[in-house]
Amino acid sequence: MDIKEVIQKRYSCRNYKDTPVTEEKLKSIFEAARLAPSAHNSQSYKFIIVKDKEKQEKLAEAAASQSFIAEAPIIIAGVSLEPEKTMSCQVPTYAADLAIAMEHIALQACSEGVGTCWIGAFSQQEAKKILEIPEECKIAALMPLGYPVDSPRPKYRKNLDDFVCYEKFKI
Template sequence: MILEAIEKRYSVRHYKDQPVEEDKLAEVLEAARLAPSGSNLQPWKLVVVRDRATIRSMVHAIGGQQFVEQAAVLIVACMNGEGYNIGHRYDGAVVDITIALDHVTLQAASMGLGTCWLGNYDGNEVRALLDIPSGNPVVIILALGYPDESHPHRPGPRKPLDELVCWENFTG
């Protein structure tokens, strides 16, 4: 069942003019809440944006990507505290937030909703628009809504498993 959601999920850039029901939105947010995090710190705060005027005002901050206006919801994921980082060379909070939002994308796909990861944004502008404190950097933004099927999805190629996985030792 999970593999089905993974296979369904793709970056949606065309959305129907249809709001996401409260119960469905609650379910996708619950998927984020249940996501694992290092030492269970859950170092995130999700700002859920549904107001049409606010979403329109955010288009410029999100790299001018016009399709963002079509999304029923934007989920702005911010750091809220530090992640678990003992001796690692990565930011545990960023990893944890990414896991939480991936849970959101898969839950959304399983419910017939679509998402798109938005990494091209001006964090300062987004923070100003949403009154996000400077101590809570924006990590990623996720568009959410009902996919417009009149724009068919054509999946891109994926590398074969043997190019992505090696056994016991790293090989070229």
């Protein structure tokens, strides 16, 4: 699959087979995260791979009871080690860095036939407790990962003209 096809095919998978994802495949998926750019190349994050069903169910509970999360053979937590850092442009560094790395994961997984879904609706405190994450760190997102049962739906997106403008901001 070329990059264009991968971007078109990635979708939020909310129904997973329990087929395991091999360590070899996981390695290839996390290699895509390893190669992601980050501000000052700080790579100031950790990815926790959660396979334990009991923990997964607790995480699903902490994620507004989105039970499909625990159906996946794997849940990834993208954790920032320095969530207080801000770039000089006033944007939180961790949010940019982890969004890039986790989208690399989603795209690489898609290219290997593995589904993912970004999860932002979760209790930070509860999820940190379940995964024994130190107080000073912050989870940027959770992401179930596994082979899809469901299929891509049509993508409802704005037209290019609605969000691309030239030379100056235009409503």
